[in-house]
Amino acid sequence: MSEVDVAIIGAGAAGLAAAAALRGAGRRTLILEAAAQPGGRARTTRPAALGGAWLDEGAAWIHMAETNPVVPMAEARRVPLKKAFRNASLMFVQGRAATATEHAEYDAASARWEAIVMAAPAVPDRALAAAIGPFRHENPWAPTIEAWEASLIQSVDAPYLSLADFRLNQLDGTNLMPPEGFGQLLLDLLLDSAGPIRVNCPATRIDWSGPHLRIDTPEGVVTAAQVIVTVSTGVLQAGGLRFTPSLPPQTAQAIDDLPMGLLSKIVARAAGADRLGMTATTHLFRRRESLSAPFLSTIAWPRGTDHVIAFVGGDAAWAVAEDPRAADSLFRAEWRAMLGSEADRIFAPGGFTTDWATDPHHLGAYSYARPGAARAxxxxxxxxxxxxxxxxxxxxxxxxxxxxxxxxVSDGRRAAAIILGQEGTGHL
Ligand SMILES: Cc1cc2nc3c(=O)[nH]c(=O)nc-3n(C[C@H](O)[C@H](O)[C@H](O)COP(=O)(O)OP(=O)(O)OC[C@H]3O[C@@H](n4cnc5c(N)ncnc54)[C@H](O)[C@@H]3O)c2cc1C
Incomplete structure (x- = not known):
């Protein structure tokens, strides 16, 4: 049996940051991690299918760099962070490049969409789709804007998403990119200071009935005075970690009210040396013609590599997760719809789709609040x-x-600060 001051369940950004803060204050910690490696949903890989090029399968952008705690840590290590940029952005409408007039219409519709959403009454909380109202159906650009704002950025379609939660989590500000991937950066910044991590060691049950908590793992019981649980709400909802006694109703309800959305990356090797006349890091998307049509946003040849990454989110991503072959067809159909049969000649075998939906340690991409659950x-x-x-x-x-x-990262530090008695519980 192992005994520590604080056991931390999960070695993602929150778990690593919590452990680092606690160890800095002299606490004995142990991180239990179900997967074979730390990092969680910040995972940089070098898939053989991409010939060794690195890929962020999960998090890629350092959002809201102005206030992001990762930025000062990276700066202290002199890691050069670059602004996330695109050489070109191409919008297509019905098989051709959008005209200047269409671009202007799209911009105007985006501004109107935002004004409607921001002016909608906040109380009672309701679905983002309900707040958008008739504009959803009346404006030809509304399905595209909604796919961007909800399905891709929030990883959930607008009918299922709390308006208040959407308005709060806007991700405004500068996006930066680490030089070798966000997953790699996170490990470079936090692994040294996070202390012992037991990988391949899932916590299966936490008994919090007594003064010391007992955590069941396949490698035996760990006891701790305090426990920080950082696993996704998808894992908690699926019962991947059980509690004795059951969690208080308020906590259980909050977990239920925060399901996981899905954002998937469909990655394809694209061999055409001439890149169909496009420069590296070109961004392509097609106007979505209805609210039920899937929407893909593609970054072609990021950093001059020979692959393209299409992002699909919300219901369309869950559908693709159920049938991996569908991802390939969807992706090829999308390219044909934008570029005609020319597109076919660039694809090489070896594509794949990220599997956050079925990965038992995550079961989705990130959480969203259900309509009415703004306090969850x-x-x-x-x-x-x-x-x-x-x-x-x-x-x-x-x-x-x-x-x-x-x-x-901020939240791991928040939990550590509570344990260290530096902060009240805060939020309510
Ligand atoms: C496709 C995708 C794109 C994204 N893009 C961005 C982006 O560009 N920028 C950005 O900032 N964020 C992005 N995110 C979100 C970001 O990755 C997450 O919000 C963040 O990494 C979550 O960190 P966490 O510590 O809360 O959870 P996690 O990273 O999920 O950490 C929890 C850990 O718990 C482990 N675990 C699960 N069950 C158990 C168990 N029973 N016992 C022990 N361990 C367990 C998991 O394996 C995991 O390592 C993206 C996510 C995805 C999936």
Whole structure:
């Protein structure tokens, strides 16, 4: 049996940041991680299918760089962060490049969409789609804007998303990119100071009935005075980690009210040396002609590599996750719809789609609040059992950084600060 001051469940951004803060204050910590490697949803890989080029399968952009806690850490290590930029952005309408007039219409519709959403009454909370109202159906650009704002950025379609949660988590500000991937950067910044991590060691049950908490793992029981749980709400909803006694109704309800959205990256090797006449890091998308049509946003040849990455989110992403072959067809159909049969000649075998939906350690991309559940994040962040059991991670953020690595880092630190007695419970 291992005994520590604080056990941390999950070695993602929140868990690593919490451990680093606690160890800095002299606490004995142990991180239990179900996967074979730390990093969680910030995962940089070098898939053989991409010939060794690195890929961020999860988080890629350092959002809201002005206030993101990752930025000062990277600067202290002199890691050069670059502005996320695109050489060109191409919008297509019905198989051809959009005209200047159409671009202007799209911009005007985006401004109108935002004005409607921001002016909608906040109380009672309701679905983002309901707040958009008739504009959803009347404006030809509304389905595209909604796909961007909800399905891709929030990873959930507008009918299922709380208006208040959407308005809070806007991700405004500068996006930066690390030189070798966000997953790699996170490990470079936090692994040294996070202390012992037991990988391939899932926590299966936490008994918080007594003064010391007991955590069941395949490698035996770990006891701790306090526990920080950072696993995704998808894992918690699926019962991937059980609690004895059951969690208080308020916490259980908060978990239920924060399901996981899905954002998938469809990655394809694109061999055409002439890149169909496009420069590296070109961004392509096609006007979405109806609210039920899938929407893909593609970055072609990022950093001059020979692959393209299409992003698909919300219901369309869940559909693709159920049938991996569908991803390939969807992607090829999308390219044909934009560029005609020319597109076919650039694809080489070896594509794949990220699997956050079925990965049992995550079961989705990041959390969203259901309509009417605007307080769920605050409720989840409330300590349980006189502060012996804490939840932390992207789902707990109430400061507009939910769903991000920066938010998860801040939240790991928040939980550590509560344990160290530096902060009240805060949010309610
Ligand atoms: C496709 C995609 C794109 C994204 N893009 C961005 C982006 O560009 N910028 C950005 O800031 N954010 C982005 N995000 C979101 C970001 O990755 C997450 O918000 C953040 O990494 C969450 O960190 P966390 O510590 O809260 O949770 P996690 O990273 O999920 O950490 C929890 C850890 O718990 C482990 N675990 C699960 N069950 C158990 C168990 N029973 N016992 C022990 N361990 C367990 C998991 O393996 C995981 O390592 C993206 C996410 C995805 C999926």
């Amino acid at each position: 994040r605050a409720l989840l962040s409330e300590p349980v059992g006189e502060g012996r059991l804490l939840f932390a991670g992207e789902a707990c953020r109430t400061d507009g950084t939910a769903g991000t690595v920066g938010g998860a």
